[in-house]
Amino acid sequence: MFSKKNIFVMILILVGLVFSVAVYAQDKVQKKYTEKLPYTPVITPNGSTMPWTRDKDGAKVFQITVGACQHEVASGMIINAWCYNGQTPGPTIEVVEGDLLRIYVKNELPEGTAVHWHGVFLPSGMDGVSGLTQKSIEPGQTFKYEFRMKQHGTFMYHSHGDEMVQMGLGTMGFLISHPKNPVDPKIDRDFALFLNEWFVEPGTKTPNPSIMTDFNIFTFNSRAFPGTAPLVVKSGERVRIRIGNVAQESHPIHLHGYSFKVVATDGGQIPASAQWPETTVLVAPGQTRDIEFVADVAGDWALHCHRRHHPMNAMGHDAANVLGVNQDDVKDKVRDLVPGYMAMGEHGMDEMNYMKMKGPENTLAMMGGEGQFGPVGMGGMFTVLMVRDHLKDYDQPGDYPHPKGTVADVVVKKATN
């Protein structure tokens, strides 16, 4: 029925077909791996996004090493921290709802640990609580976590074993899941800020994790102003700021110049009918809050914690209140006895500015940062939302060019009675 020649041609066609299908499939796989990201990537100011690879079964694979690192809080202050992949907060993990996650955690700490995926719906045995849901990851061991991401939103990962020490030294990071089907309105600039507070005895390098209430360093993404990167936005862009907190205190985060809506928590999206306008959002330990607004007014807008002590750096809380007391005679004498002694301000705290006083080694001035009009007089949990009408890129755009006549200025040079 078939000649030898026909059979040979058919075999050739069949081989060709199989080869084409294989090439097509490979192409598709390649395309999938190199596809353009189906979301606006999150920006972690002063931080980074965790790289990943794909396993053959399509799982997104992340590698985390937890261990000691040196971390710069701001220029002039480096601390001994415990970090994920050498950073605190750890690199932001970014996935899409529906992704299969395979996360390897290697422990290089001197004690056991586990990683909890905060807010994520997953099998109990993947929840990362030492002793309760898994064996502790002992020093030198590597564990594998694997779960499918069922939700979208802002979640966190952090130590769940000796939390006081491990989280107190910095083991925390964002786990952000983008919706599978894009949600309107589209976000143009998507930022993530982790809140934390620390106690570092002035003149030392290692945060004291046993401190319960009296902290002296307050940070966005483990950086204190003036070490915090600004959030740069072009006028008219829709902005989301994701704020996470696994620290000891709650922080009311306030944005100048705008009102925003809290659109989501780590529990899920908030229906539009349940959102109200705000200028400050309280983020308690164990919470995330996503805020959104359209940045339609150019300027330099402060973004900071509104607790009075939190936009401020290292201070001695035990000092006596000498506001209004002339200390000229005593402060040099005290400094002879206590090197680096910083007297509480006679006229307020502005004189503690880094311009005017040098503190102990490895200790930030209480306030720092230089604006176009002079010292900013802030520290700690403080950064700037820089909104500009024209931007070439998202690098620090420099001083805001205030339109003529829109800056408050002196009208009486000196009061006369």
Ligand SMILES: [Cu+2]
């Ligand atoms: Cu605060």
